Amino acid sequence: EAQVTxxxxxxxxxxxxxxxxxxxxxxxxxxxxxxxxDPGLGLRQIYYSMNVEVTDKGDVPEGxxxxxxxxxxxxxxxESPSPNQTSLYFCASSPNPVRHxxxxxxxxxxxxx
Amino acid sequence: DAKTTQPNSMESNEEEPVHLPCNHSxxxxxxxxxxYRQLPSQGPEYVIHGLTSNVNNRMASLAIAEDRxxxxxxxxxxxxxxxxxxxxxxxxxxNTPLVFGKGTRLSVIA
Numbered sequence: 001e002a003q004v005t006x007x008x009x010x011x012x013x014x015x016x017x018x019x020x021x022x023x024x025x026x027x028x029x030x031x032x033x034x035x036x037x038d039p040g041l042g043l044r045q046i047y048y049s050m051n052v053e054v055t056d057k058g059d060v061p062e063g064x065x066x067x068x069x070x071x072x073x074x075x076x077x078x079e080s081p082s083p084n085q086t087s088l089y090f091c092a093s094s095p096n097p098v099r100h101x102x103x104x105x106x107x108x109x110x111x112x113x
Numbered sequence: 114d115a116k117t118t119q120p121n122s123m124e125s126n127e128e129e130p131v132h133l134p135c136n137h138s139x140x141x142x143x144x145x146x147x148x149y150r151q152l153p154s155q156g157p158e159y160v161i162h163g164l165t166s167n168v169n170n171r172m173a174s175l176a177i178a179e180d181r182x183x184x185x186x187x188x189x190x191x192x193x194x195x196x197x198x199x200x201x202x203x204x205x206x207x208n209t210p211l212v213f214g215k216g217t218r219l220s221v222i223a
Contacts, residue, residue, distance in 0.1 A: 004156075033210070042200075043157070043213035058210055090156045100145060100204075102211060104156030 002027045004105035006091050012111045013081060021076045021108050023091030031094040032074040033058065033102070034066065036087040043090065049074055050097050081112040117201045122218040125191045133186040133217055135201030140181050144203040147211070148175065148186045152197045157213070160186065160199070196221045 004025045013019055025032065033048035035058075045058030049068040063085055065077040074093075078085060091105040118136040125131040137146065148160040161168055161175045163184070168175040174187040188195055200216040 035211075035213075037213075040215075042215060043211070045210035045212075048210065092156075100147060100162045101159035102157075104158065107154075107156050 002103075004091055004093055004103050006089075006105040006108045008108060009106065010109050012113065014113055015082055016080050019078050019081060019110075021078075021089060021091075021110070023074045023076065023105060024072050025074075025091075025093040025103070026072065027093065027095070027103070028071065029093035029095050029103075030071070031097045031099075031102075032068070033092050034064070034074070034076050035090045035092065036060065037090060037107075038087050046076070046089075081110075083112050086110060086112050117203060117214060119199075119201055119214070119217045121215065122220065124220045124222060125188075127193060127221055127223050128190050131188040131191045131195070131219065133188070133199050133201075133219065134183065135185070136183045137201070137203055138182045140203055141205075143205050145205070146175065146177060146181075146184050147202040147204055148173070149200045149202065149211070149213070150195075150197040151200070151216070152194075157200065191219075191221045193221050193223060195219065 007022045030051045034046040035043040037043045044060045046064050047066040049055045052071050055066050089108045092102040094102045145162050145164050147162040149157040151157045161173050163175045176185045198216040198218050200213050
């Protein structure tokens, strides 16, 4: 089944403890991105990647890192999480940057205390 | 960025058509109109997109005004499974992010 998977789905952690949220797609898509969703603010893009080894900042990149060593994986790294990074995170992929439809993962709910 | 305006919420009876409006009076000539929806506890799901002409696919139809300043997403027969938040998004072709606003929360009544 073609899909975008994220792990973990739920995570509670403490301030400053490094964490990684994994994202993987099995559709051979070139384009991948990360969004966060917060009440009243909608979804905002954090980082995106147009292909392997090519990443760039979205609208709210502060406090996050990403890497794209393989086409299928696009992990989101929080080196020193803070409570303001408590949010619902979505990974998305698309065959290429100019395609209109993006495919979203199920989401990761992160709580930082 | 061009903005979109949608009603906060709408309600529909099951098996009736639903027309979800979107205003985008500042749309540019290169902006595509996209619709996504987000079912409860799920990630957003692509529904449809268009530029100037009306579009149909297996999920919905998109009617675009002649001046492109508004559009309507049409669900031909609403089911309980269509209860979701529907987002109307303008996006230029190319690498620009999807900017999700607050959307319209659609409730479907059995």
